[in-house]
Amino acid sequence: MRKLAIILGFCLLGSMLTSCALPIVVSNYVDSMGNEEDRKKIEYTDEAKKSGFTLEKPATGAVAGKDEFLIQGSLAESKAGDVLSVWVSKDGLSGKKPVTIMDKKFQDTIPLYYGKGQHQVEIMIEKNGVHVTVAKFTVDKTSDVEQTPVKYSGSYQTNGITLHQPLTGGKSYDGKVLLQGTVVPPSKDEKPLKYMIVHAEKGEDTSRYYLPVENQKFSQWIPLRFGAGDYKVSIWLDEMTDYLTPVADFNVKNTVTADLRDLLPGSGMESDNPELIALSKKITANASSPMEKARAIYKHVATNVSYDLKKKDNYWDDGALKTLRERKGICHDYALTTVALLRASEIPARYISGDAGEPHAWVEAKIGGKWIPMDPTWGSGYSTGKKFVKAYDPSYFNPNPASFKKTHKKPEVEY
Template identity: 40%
Template sequence: MNSKNPILTALLLVISAIFILSGCSDASPSDAKAKAEKKEEDKYEKLVKEKNKEIELQPLELSPYNQEINSTFTKPEHKEFAVNGEVVVEGKVEKFSSLKSDYVWIKVFADEEGPAGKQHEYYTKLIEGKFKQKIHFFNGEGKYHVSVQIPSTETENYYFEATAFDVHNVNPEIERDITLTPFGQDAEVALLNMDSSYVKENEIFSLKGEAGKLAEEDTVMLKLTKGSESWKHVLPIKDGQFTYDIPLFYGKGVHELEVLVPDKERENYYQTATTILIDNKSDRTMLPIEYMDVYRERGVTLESPVFGGEATDGMYHVKGKIDPNAEFGPETTHIYITTKKGEDEALDVIPVKDFKFDDSFYLRFGPGTYEVVLSVPEIKEENSDYFRYFGFARFEVESTGEDQRDLLPSRGVQSDAEPIKQLAKDITAGKSTKRDKAKAIYEYVAKTVAYDVEKLETDDFNWDDSALKTLDLKTGVCQDYSYLTIALLRASDIEARFVEGMARGGWWPSKHAWVEANLEGEWITMDPTWGSGYVDDDKFVAKYDEKYFDPDMAEFKKTHTRTGVAY
């Protein structure tokens, strides 16, 4: 460089250095990663070559059955060999039209039990007699035995081994292929967002799938198994898809999940479509929810809880929805909840609005284990004074809450509602003892509510009959008098309970309800219905009578027979 300008010379030298450094700079991070991966791949390919040198490579052996059906194999070529993570089985059956099935059955056995078990299966579709299946190895590195079986020409569901070979996989990566049985393939089942049928999860596995050949009225069954324990559940098909968050109930270890589809030849029978192995990392065990047939028949989806055995402080929440297209979907306006602890049992009701339910209920009998049953109501065309309901889910709940069975709000007794609390405060104003407060409440209800003769005669009972409804209508029958009385008592911090029984004499012998209240440690009886008046010629005559507040029990029992307490 002969430039006479020293500044220009220096500048040219810097530019040259930059070009030289650019040409010698390291590759981009992506290039470096690709090189590392290739190096790793080359390592396993080298291991394959070394292993195959140790093995005496011999031609693949075919069974005599191949001659009978004119079948041949193009892959693999040897009966024992090494591979890097995968092997291809490929062949052709000339006499495929005579076979009793359209699938070749390939069974892969690991020499040793691994995290993903010891066996995996493939059903490979025969297309114009040709078949091709790529196989990966579910336990990673190790020796595997592969058996290729071709259907019988005479017997349904019967296969003959066409060939078998041994594979030494040198790659440690665990890859359990997602495979479908013939039933799964016929239903066009596919698992979404999954590339392996061996997965690791923590307590919950989110299943998402589709079944292109199943109709909206079809269902998919799930079966979860670990050891001797198993759980089953049926899912609806919505827009060709199914989804469910599956609790891994049985603690740490591998859970086997079967996805089953309906058997079109047999009603109410399912066949396995695919199997997933889920390795749960959590030690926590959970109790399964038991679902009844009604769950599917009435189109219920229970979103919460997803498992039983949860602990709570005395209140529990449930959430779900009703399929509007299911039988009685639009008519299902409420859900019944039965809670049972030992001999004690309570019934609660929560509303269904816009085909959804989302509400809480009390575990009112103190600490312990509760059996909870969720039910849908019987849909009746005629009025009646009884309610039938059908359980759709059963589970357990552990409660640490106090026993407040006679103070907490309950079905029909909204003692925590603001109108009830304010009214109770007004009625008991200036009253210092619980007895005086209870007497004032009894008198208010007996004088304010008129007996509804028509309701009794027409059996016009409804699931939402309650204290608030009675307060609004100012009419009712014995249950309604009792609901309002108990609500006002509990709102006044007085324990009260709903008594069921029979009443003889007076108006008519029939089922009846009245009230018991705890006044300073002594339970007393009151019947605000009989204290309100009487019926004459099918008409109610209002006539307040205070003798049915803490009555003489010997006289009371002549007309009233107590059968129990309802919660």
């Protein structure tokens, strides 16, 4: 049986600083791992017995895994919203994976981060605000793949979020990364999440996406639109305040060389949707040049969408498909729809967030190597009091630059 003095003595060694920095309450261990045979056992603490913690998988220590392994078990002394903290360590490096407990049971996939060899696994529960170890064992990783831990925040746990894909950072992707998981509120009284927000950053370039949550699940490909290199992908909660609450973040590498920021689909700009591609082809069927195609798309949006004077500022689920279906929207919707149709026609286009006497959105398309502006909202008609009057105006397609700049102030491009 291990002695407390020996455990505390290890903390004085420089090679053990990472492990000893973890918030652990030391307990006497039931089993010992002093030799190879004992290493194959799962080492449970006294606290495991007190709290009713059991592991069904793995059934023994020293199991083997390629890049990950499965844990499954139960915690009798648990309530809604409780989370296990599973720490995976090797050669002084550590990463944590939160595991949600539902109805006193848990099951999750745990990554092995640090290359081939023996990884130490430590499972902890939180008790009275303190993290307490309940079990330890080892897993032998059989692959040489190096991975990095996802960084999770407290809101990940309190909102019942589980990220199934990706399990780790540090991987390479061909232009897009899949975010997939579940959101199960710990309490039935809690309002379910409708969406989360994703940022994909490369240097000073940032793209923003809405991640819908439907039937307690989310699944969406996030484009890496700024060309090859390293990206930070972060997930946030929109608390409808002046700031976002972090959920999780991880790093990835994009292997696609081309910078496709103005051609890839985005939130509300579903340019890869078959319905939108078919519509863009129909709209531009008689156009013989990119300029004529862009003009035809501008006219279609301006004449087929009416301004919604009653719409409120809650537009996380807006998009081109929704706008075309409902045939109404605000400047945000006009711009999303125009950009989507232009990109579906392989014309580079971007959403401009600016000011035209009040916050406003319009579009720029790249034609003949130049960015030309268009404002399909102003080209759609005008308002008289509480009524919108449809009146197509072609002058807001590729307008005189000097005149347009007097009314439209462009502070930023949004991706």
